[in-house]
Amino acid sequence: MNIFYKFLKNILNILFFNTCKVCKKHLSEGFLCQDCWKDIDFIENPICIKCGIPYKFEINKDALCQQCLSNPKIYYDIARSVCVYAENTKKMILDLKYGDNLSIAKNIAFMINIKFSNIIEKCDIITGIPSDKETLRKRKFNHSCLIAKHISKLTKVNYNPIVLAKIKKTRKQSSLNVEERVTNLKNCFSVLDKDLVSKIKKIVIIDDVFTTGTTFNEVSKVLKKYNSNIEIVCISFSRALKFNDK
Template sequence: MRMQAALQLVYPPQCLSCDAFVTTDFGLCSRCWRETPFITGLVCDCCGTPLPGDEAAGPVQCDDCLTIARPWSRGRAAMLYKDNARRMVMALKHGDRLDLAKPAAGWLKRAADPLLAPDTLVAPVPLHWMRLLKRRYNQSALLAGALARLAGLPHCPDLLIRRRNTRSQEGRDREGRFANIDGAIRMNDRRLWQIEGRPVLLVDDVMTSGATLAACAEACLAAGAARVDVVVMCRVAKDS
């Protein structure tokens, strides 16, 4: 404790997003906190999009989830994909900011708490091995691992396999996103024993159309998962 206090005097903790000093490690300064669109209040039970109004008596869904059949049961998101949240996702994904996974796990757990059961298996959306070789890490696996540790749940980083190197989903419309991911995700045969009859929580950094998460959920259900829920660091909403 004394050593830690001494280190903080010499190297005071800095904001995750800027150079401002903060009181605790892995924290945001007041300005960056205000610029981070955390999701609170009434949300879509299927994807986590914030909805207008007060807390409802039962589950409610957004227009997208009423229109599109989701193969997963429930979903949550920690933040909207804009402003400082978008900057942090990009830093984690492309800027080697692996330190962001720890605080992000806390935000993910707060959002995902209603979905967590004691035997839930936590798994990330997979990267193709060629993209993993280039990037050196799967940001979704970092988030999933940190969330599983924080929640005291089992984590299976290679539960799913991306069997072909799909092109980027950016710039594609909804139909194009679903077509791009079609047939690209499969279950890792060596992990079948871990999934049968138990709930699975899929973790990803960003949800836009939900095409990738849908492909992953379908693979899990086909392999015998009791149900599949999803949680993402950021949700792209129509007003973002």
């Protein structure tokens, strides 16, 4: 499918059709059909107070999961996700990232805002996980920053796309094991405006999927280097409950 055809297809869909973002069924309103809404597994309490992973049983509301208890080097303050990474949410994310369906970023932002506006509105700045220059040049947009920008419009929290930069090309995290993911992202993020970061009290960082938390943790580590008191909130649209989900 060439670039012109993709562009024309998206314009026609916007002007003449309203379709479910998952199954593509025609809709009179909204962006998901009733069946696809039902299939989304929203994450609810009880969850780990730190990383936000859901428990399968009732537990103290301030409890940490085993991974957070055993890992002293988690640099973000909290991480939260809207829903479980599954077939329906995967389709939305892939269609946004590789299908050039940019309207999905707005839909994801809407869902994040409904779920976490009370957290986001207490932050000074919102940003997305940065892309390296080669990826940005090929894709023409950064999906995480696009989602963050839409959330900013909904919450009125200041959006800043250049707080962080990804300064080197890395392998796809989805192809690596846990240890390789950490090594892969080591020293690949940088703070662009150190003076700005030193003054931020609370920042929210947006991404599409939380798998092991390595990406969120690496950018948080860089931010804490220049402001040890900064409070970092990481929010993803979806959360992989098994390592091999992504």
